[in-house]
Amino acid sequence: MSMTVPAKKITSRQELAELKKAFKGHTLMRMVSEEPEKRREISVSMGTCGIEAGARDTMLAMLDEVVAQELDDVSIMAVDCMSPADDCSAEPIVKVEFPGEKSVRYKNVDVATGIEIVQQHLAKGNIVERAKI
Amino acid sequence: MSNYRLQILICGGTGCVSSGCLEVEDALVESLRKHGLYEETKVIKVGCFGFCEQGPIVKVYPDNTFYVRVEAKDCEEIVAEHLLKGRPVKRLFFKEPSTGERYSHHRDMPFYETQVRVALKLCGIVDPENIEDYLAVDGYDALAKALTEMTQMDVIDVIKASGLRGRGGGGFPTGRKWETAYNAESNKKYVICNADEGDPGAFMDRSIMEGDPHSVIEAMALAAYAIGADEGVVYIRAEYPLAVNRLKIAIEQAKAYGLLGKNILGTDFNFDIQVNLGAGAFVCGEETALINSVQGERGEPNFKPPFPAQVGLWKEPTVINNVETYVNIPQIINNGADWFQSLGAPGNPGTKVFALAGKINNVGLVEVPMGIKISDIIYKIGGGIRGGKKFKALQTGGPSGGCISQENIDVEVTFDNLEKVGSMMGSGGMIVMDEDDCMVDIAKFYLDFTVEESCGKCTPCRIGNKRLYETLENISKGKGKIEDLEELRDLGVIIKDCSLCGLGQTAPNPVLSTLNFFMDEYRAHVVDKKCPAGACKDLLEYVVIPEKCIACTLCKRVCPVDCIIGEPKVIHVIDQARCIKCGACEAKCPKDAIVKQ
Numbered sequence: 234m235s236m237t238v239p240a241k242k243i244t245s246r247q248e249l250a251e252l253k254k255a256f257k258g259h260t261l262m263r264m265v266s267e268e269p270e271k272r273r274e275i276s277v278s279m280g281t282c283g284i285e286a287g288a289r290d291t292m293l294a295m296l297d298e299v300v301a302q303e304l305d306d307v308s309i310m311a312v313d314c315m316s317p318a319d320d321c322s323a324e325p326i327v328k329v330e331f332p333g334e335k336s337v338r339y340k341n342v343d344v345a346t347g348i349e350i351v352q353q354h355l356a357k358g359n360i361v362e363r364a365k366i
Numbered sequence: 367m368s369n370y371r372l373q374i375l376i377c378g379g380t381g382c383v384s385s386g387c388l389e390v391e392d393a394l395v396e397s398l399r400k401h402g403l404y405e406e407t408k409v410i411k412v413g414c415f416g417f418c419e420q421g422p423i424v425k426v427y428p429d430n431t432f433y434v435r436v437e438a439k440d441c442e443e444i445v446a447e448h449l450l451k452g453r454p455v456k457r458l459f460f461k462e463p464s465t466g467e468r469y470s471h472h473r474d475m476p477f478y479e480t481q482v483r484v485a486l487k488l489c490g491i492v493d494p495e496n497i498e499d500y501l502a503v504d505g506y507d508a509l510a511k512a513l514t515e516m517t518q519m520d521v522i523d524v525i526k527a528s529g530l531r532g533r534g535g536g537g538f539p540t541g542r543k544w545e546t547a548y549n550a551e552s553n554k555k556y557v558i559c560n561a562d563e564g565d566p567g568a569f570m571d572r573s574i575m576e577g578d579p580h581s582v583i584e585a586m587a588l589a590a591y592a593i594g595a596d597e598g599v600v601y602i603r604a605e606y607p608l609a610v611n612r613l614k615i616a617i618e619q620a621k622a623y624g625l626l627g628k629n630i631l632g633t634d635f636n637f638d639i640q641v642n643l644g645a646g647a648f649v650c651g652e653e654t655a656l657i658n659s660v661q662g663e664r665g666e667p668n669f670k671p672p673f674p675a676q677v678g679l680w681k682e683p684t685v686i687n688n689v690e691t692y693v694n695i696p697q698i699i700n701n702g703a704d705w706f707q708s709l710g711a712p713g714n715p716g717t718k719v720f721a722l723a724g725k726i727n728n729v730g731l732v733e734v735p736m737g738i739k740i741s742d743i744i745y746k747i748g749g750g751i752r753g754g755k756k757f758k759a760l761q762t763g764g765p766s767g768g769c770i771s772q773e774n775i776d777v778e779v780t781f782d783n784l785e786k787v788g789s790m791m792g793s794g795g796m797i798v799m800d801e802d803d804c805m806v807d808i809a810k811f812y813l814d815f816t817v818e819e820s821c822g823k824c825t826p827c828r829i830g831n832k833r834l835y836e837t838l839e840n841i842s843k844g845k846g847k848i849e850d851l852e853e854l855r856d857l858g859v860i861i862k863d864c865s866l867c868g869l870g871q872t873a874p875n876p877v878l879s880t881l882n883f884f885m886d887e888y889r890a891h892v893v894d895k896k897c898p899a900g901a902c903k904d905l906l907e908y909v910v911i912p913e914k915c916i917a918c919t920l921c922k923r924v925c926p927v928d929c930i931i932g933e934p935k936v937i938h939v940i941d942q943a944r945c946i947k948c949g950a951c952e953a954k955c956p957k958d959a960i961v962k963q
Contacts (some may be wrong), residue, residue: 242624244632246510249501252623256502262373263491264503266430274428279452293406308428309371312452344632 257305265306270332273307273355275299277342278326280314288325291347295327297330298351307355323366339364371406372449376426376433377490378411378567379418379561379576380608386437387411387422393438397445407449413577413798417477419729420460425472425490431484432472433458445950459562463727464749477728482709485533485570485693486733494612497619502675504623508699509587513633516699521592522548523694527703529715534560534688535766535792535868537781540695542683545594547674550683555595557586557677558686559654561602563610564648565764566815568795570719571689573731575602575609578693579616583626583639583691587683588699590637600637601656603646612925648765648819651793652867653686655821665906666821667867688793690719711737713779718791724761724798737778737823740770744798755800758899759883763792763810765819766872768879769805788879790872804901805884806891810838811947812876819871828869830861834877842902846892855881903947907963912937914959921951921960 250306265272272308274328277283292309299307314340315326323340327350330336339350346364353359376382376391398404415423421432424444426459431454433444440458459468460475469475477733483489500506512521526541547555559582563571575582589614602610617639619921620626628636647665649655654668657679678684694716698706707715714736720743723729727749734743740760746749749768751757759769768789771776772823777783781791799808813835822828836855840846856875858881865871881888890896897905910921915937922930922938929945930939952960 257499260502262427266427
């Protein structure tokens with residue numbers, strides 16, 4: 234049983250609302266995924282060359298940053314190789330997609346660039362021009 | 367937000383457990399560890415996704431990929447290819463039998479496209495063993511709203527305005543039941559959840575309790591608040607160990623959080639629930655028999671009125687609702703009566719869960735808006751009749767229901783319409799029959815069940831149904847007379863009129879409805895001594911067509927009773943006197959020279 238034993242019983246509607254907020258993260262991914270039109274996506278190219286170039290570190294760093302920025306509607310997905318014309322030197326490649334908008338692709342996304350993309354593009358809507366393909 | 371990149375949901379309903387989901391879970395976890403993905407992935411066992419035919423089902427978020435018939439040996443590929451490298455394993459996608467098309471997402475599949483999930487909304491989404499998941503998706507909000515903003519009568523008014531009718535079979539307006547109990551004067555009242563799901567083939571209540579037990583608990587608390595009760599009982603059959611276990615865990619968790627017990631949410635509302643295990647008697651689904659059973663007496667019905675809402679458990683006013691009825695209630699309180707009325711058909715708002723089974727391509731649990739056409743359930747959701755055979759009938763309402771024939775296939779499913787065509791809603795079993803099913807045999811099957819389950823209190827039910835069964839058995843053996851058909855009808859009507867409870871009042875229904883719609887088949891049995899569907903063994907013969915027989919002796923060699931006469935180059939003959947009609951010769955013949963007639 235995975236439940237943590239509550240510190241104390243809920244004694245008001247207010248406390249229930251606060252608890253609900255704390256647990257929201259549990260099911261958020263499932264609820265957001267059930268409604269794809271509300272979801273923003275970060276796709277990380279995870280072919281062999283992507284992994285070799287550090288795509289997994291980039292992805293995990295971006296994930297931590299998404300959590301730190303409290304971006305509820307963002308999901309991070311590993312996807313098949315996205316290299317343009319087999320240009321493996323562009324890896325790791327990251328694609329950012331907002332619902333109903335044209336996607337933006339970034340190349341050579343190391344950990345620092347990945348974090349910058351989350352902070353700038355996802356959180357504020359500013360495309361990180363220097364890494365854009 | 368959690369730090370999980372991936373969430374993997376494995377169906378942990380009884381159906382998928384028996385098709386091996388526990389092994390799948392172990393294999394997944396092992397592969398995740400091997401590839402270093404375990405820390406970033408959360409694996410959760412959830413409730414039924416509904417598509418039991420295709421189990422075990424595994425769902426991957428955030429992609430929302432839907433894998434079917436996953437085996438332990440597939441897990442390494444899922445982890446190494448999909449989770450690590452982002453290449454979904456296409457061979458595990460669902461393949462639509464009629465078109466051959468593969469689907470990666472459940473919402474595009476014809477099986478799910480037409481469904482509307484209200485009662486099953488959280489089944490397959492939340493972790494049933496973790497109250498935190500339920501709280502995260504607005505769990506217990508409806509209770510909080512009722513306790514802080516609404517009077518008892520407000521709650522009852524909303525339920526009345528929603529038009530919710532009991533999903534256990536009778537279709538009685540839930541709000542009116544609550545109002546009667548509210549108006550009954552007593553300082554002790556009870557609420558009961560009827561989880562004694564007895565219809566053969568029906569498993570919607572079990573799936574709800576296995577997948578979303580907190581919705582049941584919250585709804586019972588709402589009912590208790592509305593009528594002024596402080597004790598609740600869930601009467602559930604002991605044959606549902608997984609549901610019992612998850613329900614008990616859920617009750618413990620709700621108590622730990624103060625959502626059951628004294629002074630709930632700081633108000634002066636007290637409510638507690640106990641779980642009562644039933645031995646699995648069909649009659650105990652009848653509310654007065656159920657109450658007797660809870661009280662430790664024989665599970666026999668009492669005469670109504672008085673109704674349980676006036677004189678119920680321990681002679682106190684008691685509200686009894688079915689599991690599926692209950693789970694609609696928190697959503698009605700949260701979303702309002704108008705929202706509920708906007709679903710379904712006039713006079714029959716909301717949705718209904720059906721257990722779709724029989725000779726149909728997509729077997730499973732489906733939830734549809736009331737008013738959907740039967741043909742849409744069979745062909746759109748169910749994917750049509752298995753093996754391209756011809757539809758003959760749809761049995762609804764379980765042993766109390768009846769058969770719906772081809773001529774009524776476009777009827778819109780509501781409580782009243784199903785009764786008009788000689789069947790009933792019941793708790794939601796739907797069994798599809800094709801040309802190979804004999805309707806006399808089907809009637810016999812259901813009657814066999816009710817004869818077995820009759821509590822024995824009323825003579826017409828105890829003895830009458832037995833006589834009905836014997837007559838049917840004679841007919842299926844070719845010993846029937848034409849007068850028997852009239853007698854079946856007369857006796858059936860008498861049993862219905864003279865029995866005390868729902869069991870006896872409905873037990874002859876399968877016979878009466880098949881007599882109405884399939885009289886030809888009954889006549890063929892008694893007049894021609896033939897079973898047109900070829901199901902009644904005593905009425906058929908396996909014969910060799912001499913023109914086709916190549917005298918190879920293959921049939922002779924498989925015959926278990928050695929009743930085939932013949933040798934190489936001599937056309938074979940079946941000795942009918944000794945033939946046991948096993949069909950082995952028919953299956954073996956390379957030239958289709960043996961036929962059943």
